[in-house]
Amino acid sequence: MQPITLSTAMSSPLLERLVSLTCDLMHIPSTESYPAERERCFALCRGRLEPLDGVVIREYESQGFGSMVATAAGVEIPDILLVGHLDVIEHPEIEVYQSSIRDGRLWGPGSGDMKGQCAIMLELFCNLQRRFPGLSLGIAFTSDEERGGEDGVRYLFEDVGLRCGLAMVPDGGAIHRVTVEEKGILQVRIRFIGKEGHAAAPWLGPNSLAALAKCLVRLGEHFDALQDDSLDHWYPTCVPTLCSSPNRTINCIPGEAEATIDLRFPPPYTVESLLAIVTEIAGPGAIVEPVATAPATRLAPDPLYLEITERLTGQPAKLVRASGGSDALYISQYGIPVVLSSPIVGNLHRADEWMDLASMELYYRICEQFILEKLQLG
Ligand SMILES: [Zn+2]
Structure with a gap:
């Protein structure tokens, strides 16, 4: 020592x-x-x-x-x-x-x-x-x-x-x-399944990574609009933390992509109400699963x-x-x-x-x- x-x-x-x-x-x-x-x-x-x-x-x-x-x-x-x-x-x-x-x-x-x-x-x-x-x-x-x-x-x-x-x-x-x-905590995994294909023919199938990226942008816009000027940032926040796809090839459309987001929220939001918001914004094509939660x-x-x-x-x-x-x-x-x-x-x-x-x-x-x-x- x-x-x-x-x-x-x-x-x-x-x-x-x-x-x-x-x-x-x-x-x-x-x-x-x-x-x-x-x-x-x-x-x-x-x-x-x-x-x-x-x-x-x-x-x-x-x-x-x-x-x-x-x-x-x-x-x-x-x-x-x-x-x-x-x-x-x-x-x-x-x-x-x-x-x-x-x-x-x-x-x-x-x-x-x-x-x-x-x-x-x-x-x-x-x-x-x-x-x-x-x-x-x-x-x-x-x-x-x-x-x-x-x-x-x-x-x-x-x-x-x-x-x-x-x-x-x-x-x-x-x-x-x-x-x-x-604040309460909600960590969520969002997954999109598309269709693998050649990057030269994007019309052949939905691109899971593109769908995921659009979803993250929609979530960002929704939660950015909830910010107020409270000095202690007492509003819900949503941060993308991990993003991955099994694809390893630069000219291949990924068949699958997933991201995790970390949300922090004050009352009256709850784990359930926030999960419902995320699921709705993510849309019907997304698979949304909570990874870890804690109430406010x-x-x-x-x-x-x-x-x-x-x-x-x-x-x-x-x-x-x-x-x-x-x-x-x-x-x-x-x-x-x-x-x-x-x-x-x-x-x-x-x-x-x-x-x-x-x-x-x-x-x-x-x-x-x-x-x-x-x-x-x-
Ligand atoms: Zn500590």
Whole structure:
């Protein structure tokens, strides 16, 4: 591991511990295609949790994706559950899974999404369980958020039956920006079947690729017209993401072509209403199948959390709406309040992702104070 040097203004024993743990996690390329690396992240967390007296660790697996839940012994439904994912997105070059500190920021893949937050939660959980043995506080780590969370948080809440009084998911928002609504998700595959033929005789059969291209243009026009000037882009969007045809010959009309589109939508749109719109615009010749869906989510941040944020930062917390989704939806569907905020982060899903170091410690303090007061220990 690289040595960590913090400027004296930035340095505190707590921040040094948080940064060191984050870097240890960041140097492990725990992506979808490296199951052994994901397991190394769990091993690192296990190593921190196991020495805690009276803490029980439960480990699960769904379709090859692990998850881990720790609580005090006897606490089945913790009042507060800290939730994070240890997986990071896949970059083509494995060498980018490094870390560096510069300009008051920790740089590198996973710093802001969300190994920095996982380190904060792990440190906080261990410190509080040591100070208050038996505390009704749990921690859950999963390893498939970047591919949708089906085998992580969804699996834990729907299949294992995990429950809590309130969940903290530091995977969205920022220190003063607490997310209250997330757009729903509809990912759809659209396929056209035409007739294979020679490109010199296009009159002989319908060209599936041309039909698909026209369909994508119609969809683009429809959704472009729904844009308004809301600063948080609170309208449905439709983005083509993949396009392919089995054809490999330049002078051949493709017999088949398909594309995927990724739609994000606020209420009152629903998965069903949006799918009906897409199917109608695509027309009778298209085969439209949903690939992944998630409803638009309303979260209920705790008023005490907002108050503590203002108290510790001197600035009121802002309630914001987010275009991207998170694991929070699998929790809030059970009526469980979710606090979705985070330290200040940037360049997410890029090799130069970063987390602001001062806000890292501040976020720890806000969460600590919130847990102490919520559980009436402060
Ligand atoms: Zn994330």
